[in-house]
Amino acid sequence: MIARAIIWSAIATAGLEPQAFESVLKLIGYKTMHARKPSPGLLVIPSTARLTTHDAVAIRNFLSNGGNAVISGPEALAMLLDVRSSAEPTTVKDVTDLAHPERYLRWNPTATVARFPAPAGAIVLLQDQPTHQPLAFFGQF
Numbered sequence: 001m002i003a004r005a006i007i008w009s010a011i012a013t014a015g016l017e018p019q020a021f022e023s024v025l026k027l028i029g030y031k032t033m034h035a036r037k038p039s040p041g042l043l044v045i046p047s048t049a050r051l052t053t054h055d056a057v058a059i060r061n062f063l064s065n066g067g068n069a070v071i072s073g074p075e076a077l078a079m080l081l082d083v084r085s086s087a088e089p090t091t092v093k094d095v096t097d098l099a100h101p102e103r104y105l106r107w108n109p110t111a112t113v114a115r116f117p118a119p120a121g122a123i124v125l126l127q128d129q130p131t132h133q134p135l136a137f138f139g140q141f
Contacts, residue, residue: 003029003030003031003041004030004031004032004033004040004041004042005021005022005025005030005031005032005033005041005042005043005044006032006033006034006035006038006039006041006042006043006044007021007022007025007032007033007034007035007044007046008034008035008036008043008044008045008046008049008051009034009036009046009048009049015046015048017046017047017048017072018034018044018046018048021044021046021070022034025042025044030042036055037058038058038059038061038062038067041068042068042069042070043059043062043067043068043069043070044069044070044072045059045069045070045071045072045073045076045080046072046073047072047073047074047075047076048073049073049076051075051076051079051080056079056080059080060080060141063080063141064141073114074114074116077114077116081119081141083116083117083118083119084116085114085115085116086115086116086117087115088115089112089113089114089115090112090113090115090128090131090133091110091111091112092107092110092111092112092113092128092133092135093106093107093108093110094106094107094128094129094130095107095126095127095128095129095135096126096127096128096129097125097126098124098125098126098127099125113135115133116134117134118134118137119137119139121139121140122137122138122139123137123138123139124136124137125137125138
């Protein structure tokens with residue numbers, strides 16, 4: 001198991017989303033730190049991260065060399081994985097976890113999320129229940 005997580009942000013300007021990632025990761029046993037460079041461990045790119053071209057190259061190299069990452073938000077997905085929003089955002093309330101479809105998940109409050117196609121070869125993890133729009137996926141870079 002990966003014991004360390006690097007949250008892409010400066011702690012002083014982290015904001016709510018990076019703090020939420022940090023709380024959840026600590027809850028499940030990760031040692032977390034805030035940094036602006038990839039290093040061994042799980043790399044977390046919150047949607048609030050503003051990546052430069054130099055950052056994107058370093059992160060793609062990290063991924064190409066087998067690094068693990070959680071990437072959130074349409075800007076980071078487009079810059080790092082060339083996954084682009086395909087339509088107007090959608091409001092999500094009811095969610096299906098495809099690993100456990102028998103579980104009922106309701107987001108409260110609802111969230112407005114970008115619509116995007118899962119890349120070829122990716123496995124969808126979560127989807128909007130009524131539209132089957134992917135909300136989370138994983139795969140290899």
